[in-house]
Each structure stands twice: as structure tokens, then as C-alpha cells.
Amino acid sequence: MIKTCAKEARISQGDIFRNVEHIESIVEKDGELSISKIVFPYVMVLTQDCDLEQDHFNRVGREGNIPKTQDKHLLTILVAPIYNLKHFLEGMHLSELGITMRSDINWRKSEGKFIQKNEVPRYHFLEFGDDADIVDSIIDFKHYFSVNTEYLRSQQEEKYVISVEELFREQISHRFSFYLSRIGLPEV
Amino acid sequence: MQNNEYGAFSNNYISDAGETQAEEREKPLEMAPASLEPEKGRYTLSKPQRITIKAVISHDKDVR
Numbered sequence: 001m002i003k004t005c006a007k008e009a010r011i012s013q014g015d016i017f018r019n020v021e022h023i024e025s026i027v028e029k030d031g032e033l034s035i036s037k038i039v040f041p042y043v044m045v046l047t048q049d050c051d052l053e054q055d056h057f058n059r060v061g062r063e064g065n066i067p068k069t070q071d072k073h074l075l076t077i078l079v080a081p082i083y084n085l086k087h088f089l090e091g092m093h094l095s096e097l098g099i100t101m102r103s104d105i106n107w108r109k110s111e112g113k114f115i116q117k118n119e120v121p122r123y124h125f126l127e128f129g130d131d132a133d134i135v136d137s138i139i140d141f142k143h144y145f146s147v148n149t150e151y152l153r154s155q156q157e158e159k160y161v162i163s164v165e166e167l168f169r170e171q172i173s174h175r176f177s178f179y180l181s182r183i184g185l186p187e188v
Numbered sequence: 189m190q191n192n193e194y195g196a197f198s199n200n201y202i203s204d205a206g207e208t209q210a211e212e213r214e215k216p217l218e219m220a221p222a223s224l225e226p227e228k229g230r231y232t233l234s235k236p237q238r239i240t241i242k243a244v245i246s247h248d249k250d251v252r
Binding site for chain 1: 238
């Protein structure tokens with residue numbers, strides 16, 4: 001079970017946003033511009049919270065003092081998609097993108113239980129309590145992407161859903177950093 | 189709005205403003221309401237969607 005908490009004024013690590021866009025490509029050909037984007041129903045913010053705090057106060061200032069430089073501005077904010085567990089187990093969570101994912105994970109057997117206990121580095125299982133009306137979900141760390149900071153700030157009020165409590169978000173952050181820093185060894 | 193060859197939504201929009209323009213004319217995020225359908229007392233979570241926007245670039249001849 002994961003605990004949630006109230007929103008802060010700024011974007012924080014562990015915040016969940018809805019309908020976040022990821023630009024796949026912008027192609028110009030023969031005078032026609034084609035923009036392809038993916039809209040993710042839910043994503044979780046993974047950027048370090050201290051960086052988000054410094055970014056925020058570099059933009060709005062502390063006690064009315066606006067910094068002279070934009071040295072702490074973040075260009076982008078790192079997020080990871082949150083998928084519906086039901087779709088995930090069916091291997092159909094990316095079906096609308098023409099991507100078929102594996103569907104052989106048995107939730108009641110070893111691999112499924114490892115995922116439930118967050119022992120598989122790639123995934124983070126989210127079981128929300130009664131304080132968040134969100135179905136059981138999965139974060140897939142492999143699908144992380146970045147969102148323009150200005151864009152997310154401008155959409156913050158409209159797209160904010162809920163925040164994950166600090167201890168739980170720290171666990172997610174720790175697992176994500178471990179996932180990114182893992183070392184793939186060759187077969188010998 | 190129509191399905192393109194990838195099964196994704198596509199919006200064909202031709203600019204008449206005499207400048208580079210890629211304006212989104214799709215309804216604002218059609219999947220948003222779907223993601224809020226009740227599912228066993230909770231809100232369900234829909235799937236990511238691909239949206240393609242097409243715009244014609246027109247150049248202003250007299251601009252130097």
C-alpha cells in the first residue's frame with residue numbers, strides 16, 4: 001500500500017499528473033509539418049525534490065527577492081508513466097501505440113509476486129489506499145521521459161492528481177536510481 | 189478527427205494565417221473523461237494515446 005499526501009504549491013517529486021504529453025517527433029516535409037505526440041494518462045515526477053525546490057524558488061524568489069540568474073532552472077522534469085495493472089498484465093497497456101508488451105506475467109506466481117513486492121528493478125507496483133481513487137497501477141522505469149519544465153508548471157493546476165508521501169516517493173526515487181545505474185554484465 | 193495508418197488519431201489542419209502554424213484542433217484530450225470512468229469504486233486508468241497533428245507551412249513572400 002502506498003500513502004498519498006496533500007499538494008504543495010510547487011511541483012514535487014512523487015507528484016502524479018494526468019494527460020501529460022510527450023512529443024515523439026516533429027517532421028517537416030514538402031511544406032507540411034507533422035507532429036506526433038503521446039499523451040500519457042498518468043505520470044509520476046521522478047526528478048530530485050531538492051532540484052525541484054531550487055528551480056521553483058529561482059523562478060519565484062524567496063521573500064520577494066528574485067535571483068539575478070536562472071542558474072537553478074531545470075530545463076526538463078523527469079517523469080515515468082503509470083500504467084493500469086490490468087492492462088499491464090494483459091500486455092496491452094501500449095496497444096494504442098501499436099506496441100505489444102509481454103502478457104505472460106502470472107500475478108499469483110513467482111514473477112508476479114516479485115513485482116508486487118517491488119523486487120523487480122524495472123517496475124514499481126502502486127497499490128493506493130482509500131485516500132486516492134486510483135486503481136492498482138505499475139510504474140515502468142524503462143519508459144521514463146522528460147517534460148519541459150515551463151510546460152508542466154503551466155499545466156500544474158489543471159493536470160495535478162495527487163502526491164505520494166515523502167517516504168514512499170523516496171523509495172520510488174531510490175529504486176529508479178538503482179534501475180538507471182545497474183550494470184549489465186556480459187555472459188561469460 | 190480520423191484514424192491514420194497507425195491507428196492513431198490525426199488532425200489535418202491547413203493554416204491560412206500566412207505564417208508557420210501548427211494549431212491543435214482536436215478536442216482537448218478525449219481520453220481524459222475515459223480515464224475517470226468508475227472501476228470498482230475507483231477511477232480507472234486508460235491507455236496512452238498517440239495523436240498526430242498535421243499543419244501546412246506557408247511562407248509570407250514579402251517578409252525579408
